[in-house]
Amino acid sequence: MSVIGAANGFSVAHELVYTLKVRDAMQKDLVTVTPGTTLREVQGLLREHRISGTPVLENDLLVGIVSLEDIINALDHGHIEESVGRWMTREVVTIQENMPLRRAVEFFQRYQYGRLPVVDAEGRLCGILTQADIVVRLMLELNRMAEEAARRETELLAQAGAATTSGPAVTMEFSVNAGDFDNAGIASARIKSALQERGVDLKVARRAAIATYEAETNIIIHSIGGSVKAQIDADRITIEAADWGPGIEDVERALRPGFSTASELVRAMGFGAGMGLPNIQKCADRFRIESTPGTGTRLHVEIDFDSTTSDGGE
Amino acid sequence: MRLAQVIEELGLRPLASFCDREVTGGYASDLLSDVLANGREGNVWLTIQAHRNVAAVASLKDFAAVVLTGGRSPQDDLLEVAQQEGVCLLSTPLSTYEAAGKLYALQQRADG
Numbered sequence: 001m002s003v004i005g006a007a008n009g010f011s012v013a014h015e016l017v018y019t020l021k022v023r024d025a026m027q028k029d030l031v032t033v034t035p036g037t038t039l040r041e042v043q044g045l046l047r048e049h050r051i052s053g054t055p056v057l058e059n060d061l062l063v064g065i066v067s068l069e070d071i072i073n074a075l076d077h078g079h080i081e082e083s084v085g086r087w088m089t090r091e092v093v094t095i096q097e098n099m100p101l102r103r104a105v106e107f108f109q110r111y112q113y114g115r116l117p118v119v120d121a122e123g124r125l126c127g128i129l130t131q132a133d134i135v136v137r138l139m140l141e142l143n144r145m146a147e148e149a150a151r152r153e154t155e156l157l158a159q160a161g162a163a164t165t166s167g168p169a170v171t172m173e174f175s176v177n178a179g180d181f182d183n184a185g186i187a188s189a190r191i192k193s194a195l196q197e198r199g200v201d202l203k204v205a206r207r208a209a210i211a212t213y214e215a216e217t218n219i220i221i222h223s224i225g226g227s228v229k230a231q232i233d234a235d236r237i238t239i240e241a242a243d244w245g246p247g248i249e250d251v252e253r254a255l256r257p258g259f260s261t262a263s264e265l266v267r268a269m270g271f272g273a274g275m276g277l278p279n280i281q282k283c284a285d286r287f288r289i290e291s292t293p294g295t296g297t298r299l300h301v302e303i304d305f306d307s308t309t310s311d312g313g314e
Numbered sequence: 315m316r317l318a319q320v321i322e323e324l325g326l327r328p329l330a331s332f333c334d335r336e337v338t339g340g341y342a343s344d345l346l347s348d349v350l351a352n353g354r355e356g357n358v359w360l361t362i363q364a365h366r367n368v369a370a371v372a373s374l375k376d377f378a379a380v381v382l383t384g385g386r387s388p389q390d391d392l393l394e395v396a397q398q399e400g401v402c403l404l405s406t407p408l409s410t411y412e413a414a415g416k417l418y419a420l421q422q423r424a425d426g
Contacts, residue, residue, distance in 0.1 A: 140316075143334050182391070185370030189399075192374065202376075209374045210350050217346075217367075270363045275347035282351065 016141050017134075022104050023097040025137035026118045026127030032057045033066065035085030039074045042066055042084060055117045055125055056088050062117055062125045064088035094119045097126055101137070104129055158199040170194065170232040176219040176243075181269065184220055187228045188212035191239070194232060200305050207283040208237050211301050214276040215241035221266050223297065235306070236285075241299040248291040255281065255289070315424035317378050320358060321404065324416050326381060329388060332402035337378045339421055342414045346371050353377060358417060360410045364388045369395040369403075378402065383410040 031054050033042055045054060046068060053067035066088045074080040074087060094117045095104055107116055108131050118127035172194065174187035192209035196202065212228060219226040219241060226243030248254050255277050262272025281287050286302040318334045320326070338356030343349050344363050353359055355376045361368065364386045372380045379402035382388060388396070388403060396403040406413050 139318075139334075147335070181365070181367060184367050185374070188374060189370070206355075206374065206376070213350065213370065213374055214347065269365060269367070270344050270346045270361070271367075273345035273347040275345070275351055279347055279351050 016138055017102040017105055018100050020101045020137060020141065021097065022095055022099045022101060022118055022129060023127065025101055025104075025133045026097065026129045027133060028127050030055070030125070030128060032125070033084055034058060035063060035083060035088070037084045039066070039071055039080050039082060039084060039087060043071045043080070046071065053115050055092075055128065056084055057125065060124065062092060062094065062119065062123075064090045065092050065115075065117060067114065092117060094123075094125075095129065096121065101134060104134060108134075157197070169234075170198075172230045172232075174216075174228045176216055176226055176228055176241075178220060178223055178225045180220055181217075184217050185213055187216050187230075191230050191237070194230075195237065198232065200237075204303060204305055208239065208303050211280045211283040211303070212239055212241075214280045215239065215299055215301070217271055218276050218297075218299075219243045221262055221271055226296070236302055236304045239299075239301040239303075241297075241301075243296045245294060245296045247293040247295050248289075248297055249293055251289055251291050315421060317358075317402065319424075320379070320417065320420065323420050324381075324406065324408070324413060326404040326406050329382075329393060329403040329405055330397055332379065332404075333400070335378050337421075340414060340417045342410050350375065360413050360417070362386055362410065364392055366391045366395045368392055369399050369401045372396075372401045373399040379404050381406055381413060383408060383413050 031045055031049050031051060033045065033054055033056055035056055035058055042054065046052065053065060055062055056064040056066055066084050070087055070089070071080070074082070079087065093107065093111055093113065095107055097118050097120055104116060114130060116129045117125055118129050120126045172190060176187070188209040191212050192205050195205035195208055212230070215228055223243030224245050226241065229240045231238045253259055257278045258274040260272045260274035266272045277289070280299070280301060283303065284301040285304045288300040289297065291297040315337050316334055317332065317337050320337055321328065336356055337358055338354055340358040340360060341349060341353040342360040344361050346367060349359060349371055353375045356378050357375070358379045358381060359372060359377050360381045360383050362382070362384055364382050366389065368380055369392055382403070382405045385405065385407040387405065393403065408416070
């Protein structure tokens with residue numbers, strides 16, 4: 001089995017196996033034994049550390065390697081109680097820590113070993129390398145590169161967005177139906193991405209999204225239906241959530257954290273924690289609520305793009 | 315700590331494809347507004363809620379993953395919305411308490 005087969009053209013992974021060194025991928029926490037260790041003890045060590053082989057050291061010098069295969073043979077032929085020195089593999093292929101990973105890949109392809117002891121310039125053992133270590137290292141490296149690329153893209157978008165933040169105001173409107181939990185979050189997701197496209201700071205966009213989400217779910221849970229409108233200006237977003245009733249009896253009480261009139265059914269879904277309006281208030285730079293029993297509720301939220309208000313989650 | 319590491323060490327089962335990323339910690343709660351207020355970007359969210367609004371909340375908060383605890387399976391539309399929104403959905407037979415304990419211990423080790 002090879003980690004990286006014959007190259008079909010030149011890929012990022014191939015470039016990486018040239019630039020990364022063996023020391024970047026090797027395991028440094030080593031389990032070692034001496035020639036005097038019994039194969040039975042080795043068997044226990046391999047099981048305990050879930051590894052399939054271990055280097056044999058004598059006076060800090062690498063003198064051999066003992067693998068699961070040696071243990072199986074020992075069990076088979078009845079010499080499991082004997083010492084490692086007699087049965088270990090003495091011809092050990094090692095690789096230097098400063099070699100490119102490409103070299104290690106070649107070694108694994110050429111020899112049928114599961115692991116390669118890694119040595120420093122003086123020939124002292126400093127690590128061990130398996131094919132799985134190489135795969136993990138490459139994956140992490142590829143992931144790091146992907147994140148870096150995503151970060152650069154966001155930066156570019158923000159730069160492009162900065163030029164358009166001063167553009168014409170954008171308005172969006174969403175109708176929200178009573179009891180329609182399936183569509184909760186649509187308005188907030190659209191508003192969040194619209195703000196991000198304009199290059200608005202992610203934290204500000206998230207606060208606007210949270211305020212909108214809570215407003216949407218309030219309409220879904222408590223009202224007979226309504227709408228959410230958003231207007232994005234150069235320096236702020238204004239969110240208006242309005243419903244047609246039945247209105248809030250005691251607005252002050254509704255603003256108190258923990259107070260909720262939600263039904264058991266709604267609470268079982270994780271809504272109705274009595275934190276909706278307080279959450280909106282926390283996200284907003286300006287917040288206004290007007291409600292008349294029998295008529296409906298109107299919620300007005302403004303969030304400034306350069307504001308420092310926190311949503312408590314940052 | 316990385317998401318792949320969390321998945322491996324806690325033995326979580328990915329319910330859909332996911333993208334490895336940095337995990338900033340975790341939050342355990344079944345109240346959506348509580349999660350919206352107190353969860354942090356990059357968190358792993360532990361919950362027994364398994365309906366589609368879970369994906370909406372996770373996406374709004376940019377969570378690294380949602381873990382359905384107690385062996386709960388997602389309602390069909392949750393899977394669908396999670397895929398659409400790019401939300402990493404995982405499941406575990408562990409209770410929220412056990413999973414949170416393991417995650418916390420892992421983070422302490424990773425930070426220390």
